[in-house]
Amino acid sequence: MTELLLARAQMAMLFAFHILFAVAGMGMPVLMVVAEAAYRKTGKPVYQELAKRWARGTGVLFAVGAVSGTVLSFELGLLWPRFMEFSGGIIGLPFALEGFAFFAEAIFLGIYLYGWDKVSPLLHLLSGVAVAIGGILSGIFVVTANAWMNSPTGFSLVDGKPVDISPLAAMLNPAWKTETAHMTLAAFAASGFAVAGIHAFMLLRDRENLFHRRALAIALGVGGVAAILLPVSGDFNARFIARHQPAKLAAMEGQFRTERAAPLRIGGIPDVDSQTTRWAIEIPRALSLLAFHDPDAEVKGLSAFPRDEWPNPVPVHLAFQLMVASGATMSVLALLSALFAWRRREWLYRRRFLIAVAACGPLGILSVEAGWVVTELGRQPWVIHGVMRTADAVTTVGGLAIPFAFFSLLYLALGVSAAWLLKREVSASPAFPLDGGGGSEPG
Amino acid sequence: MLYALLGGADFGGGIWDLLARGPRADAQRQLIARAIGPVWETNHIWLIVAIVILFTGFPSAFAAISTALFVPMTLLLAGIVLRGAAFAFHAYHLHEDHGAGRWGTLFAGASLVTPVLLGVMIGALSSGRIPADPLTFTGDTASWLAPFPLSVGLLTLSAFSYLAAVYLIMETDDPDLRSDFRSRALWAAAAVALLSVFVPVIAASGAPDFHKALTESDWFVSVMMFYATAALGACVSLALCAYRIARICAAAQVVLILLGWGLAQFPFLARPAITFSSSASAPSTLRLLLLFLAAGAVLLFPAIFLLMRIFKREALSGRYRETP
DSSP: OOOOHHHHHHHHHHHHHHHHHHHHHHHHHHHHHHHHHHHHHHHHHHHHHHHHHHHHHHHHHHHHHHHHHHHHHHHHHHOOHHHHHHHHHHHHHHHHHHHHHHHHHHHHHHHHHOOHHHHHHHHHHHHHHHHHHHHHHHHHHHHHHHHHHOOOOOOEEEETTSSOOOHHHHHHHHTTHHHHHHHHHHHHHHHHHHHHHHHHHHHHHTTBBHHHHHHHHHHHHHHHHHHHHHHOOOOOHHHHHHHHHHHHHHHHTTTTTEEEOOOOEEEEEEETTTTTTTTTTETTTTTHHHSOTTTTTTEEEEGGOGGGOOOOOOHHHHHHHHHHHHHHHHHHHHHHHHHHHOGGGGGGGSHHHHHHHHHHTTTHHHHHHHHHHHHHTTTTTEEEETTTTTTHOOOSSTHHHHHHHHHHHHHHHHHHHHHHHHHHHSSSOOOOOOOOOOOOOOO | HHHHHHHHHHHHHHHHHHHHOOOOOOOOOOHHHHHHHHGHHHHHHHHHHHHHHHHHOOOHHHHHHHTTTTHHHHHHHHHHHHHHHHHHHHHTTTTTSSHHHHHHHHHHHHHHHHHHHHHHHHHHHHHHHSSSSGGOOOOOTHHHHHHHHHHHHHHHHHHHHHHHHHHHHEEEOOOOHHHHHHHHHHHHHHHHHHHHHHHHHHHHHHHHHHHHHHTSSSHHEEEEEEEHHHHHHHHHHHHHHHHHHHHHHHHHHHHHHHHHHHHHHHEEEBBBOOOOOHOOOOOOHHHHHEEEEEEHHHHHHHHHHHHHHHSHHHHHTTTTOOOO
């Protein structure tokens, strides 16, 4: 592997790892706050126990997210010094804001975790709300910086150097709204479905445990609402990409030729040599309709761009298919559970439905990872779209295989340890018998 | 003015870090974990704020430093990851007998190495061997793998341990634990004193420009006087068991070391060529950065105060209520 590929592989590994914990840092506090609000309103201890348990889980995930996030802020400079030299002054500010949001999240998580009997109920609940807001804002700020890499604004180029820098204009780049909305919803869906999946799995073993029933209801509620909204934000994103990053859209859709009334390809594998996408199910005119809301609109294919400006359509298209498929499955499950909750509440706890929820648990996380592959690999060969190539950003330091191997091993150990801790937390579930109405003490 | 404010934020970050970063957990792990637990995450984030200020305010310096000091910075990162994760997991297991030990060992090991690397990087920035243009970097390790940066690393380690020991005395009211940490604090004070003489001497050959700026300045003698007074005050008050005064003196001592380094290093960020002004971002960026930092401080300081008030009340008043 070349040094560039090694640097990209290391960055990809670091991000793939961090995004798991970042997403949990955005979604988990919301679940925790909903559970505590239910406890403060109803006074039922089952909700308090739930809020405590979820808060402990959030604590572990947040700690790993904090360290892996720190690593990323250093690695941006270690691996991509020329990218940071160019863009630090333009788009560094959202990172500063993210630092503050994250800081607030940490402070209030400290109060929330250790302050159950040290602060008033209202202050405790508000601390939880502050954790949730801090988590969501830090996600939004970081994704804003990524949106700038997709649609760089706020400077002009003179002799390859940025001048007339306006950091605010850079933050309010055209992509920021659609990208941050999509990511935030995805984080809620991923956290909600993962947590719902775990509790559904526990319910399969212990059907009458009110603790898991209430947990399932809250997690499915939060994750479900997000999953139903995701296709809407996805549509905004896709239309944005169609206008601003047509090469990325072409790679996502496996579109090689520029054509009017382009079909939507479901599945299939793009073949770069023959410039066709094989074995796809084609829905006539659907791509033009979706991307431009006009069935006859022209969609640019990859062939419209110089060969050295193509993203690799194979991983981009496949990851995009994976993301959409996971998202669609989650939406269907969300609609189904809404229907059950409305008409036949008991059906939510039937064996078959629980198996479905447990099986769909990883889908949200899968779609987040896939969506991130789409946006990152779809932007290649650029690190800043149209401005700086990834190959020109990489460090001159050699021997990058060593830190790559080292951090891979370190993160593997870290991931295994975190998973082991969470597993213990989950398997030591408290029992709240169903007939007690949640009023009884944990057994 | 601008730089003073930015530097101040960085500097505050350093102090806060010191609070949490020092402990060598060879015993009294429970106490250390209990003292750090609720505030650790918060302290950790100062580091992120510092790095963000560096890459937003001084992006070309960030690029040059992270290229020239690639190896120690990567190792520092590894130390931070191990320390942070090990501490979080370790604290998580405290209520149990098994499982905590391994994390504790890892925590202690990483805590030992991380401050050394931090000091090595600080020393390297002063050594006068950081190339200004990352493109000209050739894999040279002389900037950090040399006696001067390494001695700064040791000084950092002993200063962190010293501070932590002095602070931990007041986190408990058990007389045995107190005398444990008192003797540790005295040993660490001796190491700090020794190294703070040793480091400037090595600087004469290892960082000649820095050495010149330090010793030929008109503030050098007065800083040294204050420093000696604080050091002496700390030792005497430790000997007399006046822990609150010892705390103030020890903190003043470390502040003066940082101040001395900062004054001698200024206006350079990384000697010999990168200064604050040569690497600064556009004025529009710096203005906004300052604005955001101020706004963030206004919003966050009450929150930090609240956190401290809730969890550090016992320690600050010198009493400690045993948790059930």
